[in-house]
Amino acid sequence: MLYPDATPEVAPARKADIRELGRTLGRAFFDDPVMTWMFPQAGRRAKALPKMFATMTRHQFLGHGGVEVASDGVHIAAAALWSPPGRWQTTPWQDLRMIAGFLGAMGLHVKRGQQVGELMKKHHPEQPHWYLGVIGSDPTFRGGGYGHALMASRLDRCDAEFAPSYLESSNPVNVPYYQRFGFEVTGEIQLPDGGPVMWQMWREPR
Secondary structure (H helix, E strand, O other), rough: OOOOOOOOOOOOOHHHHHHHHHHHHHHOOOOHHHHHHHHOOOOHHHHHHHHHHHHHHHHHHHOOEEEEEEEEOOEEEEEEEEEEEOOOOOOOOHHHHHHHHHHHHHHHHHHHHHHHHHHHHHHHHOOOOEEEEEEEOOHOOOOOOOOHHHHHHHHHHHHHHOEEEEEEOOOOHHHHHOOOOOEEEEEEEOOOOOEEEEEEEEEEOO
């Protein structure tokens, strides 16, 4: 870790943060099983992921006020993309605005991205909830409490609002981590063509 003595600072993301936020999440998900399935070539994946996450942040999540970053005061070490109850589905206008960004990021792999998105929508719970679409920490900063600070920040609000929360874990290694915050596995989403499994996880407010 570069800054072992830094205390995580959690704050709402700004438009000016989008590019760095995208790079942080790109590094966080570089070895993720689902992202590896979507982009088998490491070089292509390294270029695509920052653009993909920046596009999602700019056109889907930022306007809902659910994007938070954790920093050491200088660098964005981790980021979380949340949608409030009833707002997890993208509108046709949002989809239209994201097309160019996704095509630029994914290129010929855009079909697999569409498959993942459609399966996630198909299995998404109907009960109102806060939806954690993405959370990740730059590997350089892992172990510094940045992801924990982000989770605690939003889950405290969920509890205050008596609102449940939901996520899909794309990596089996992270399932026990989410369970420590009160999430429970409620189902599995099997990706096609021999792809990996995503774990659906639900948390009741405390």
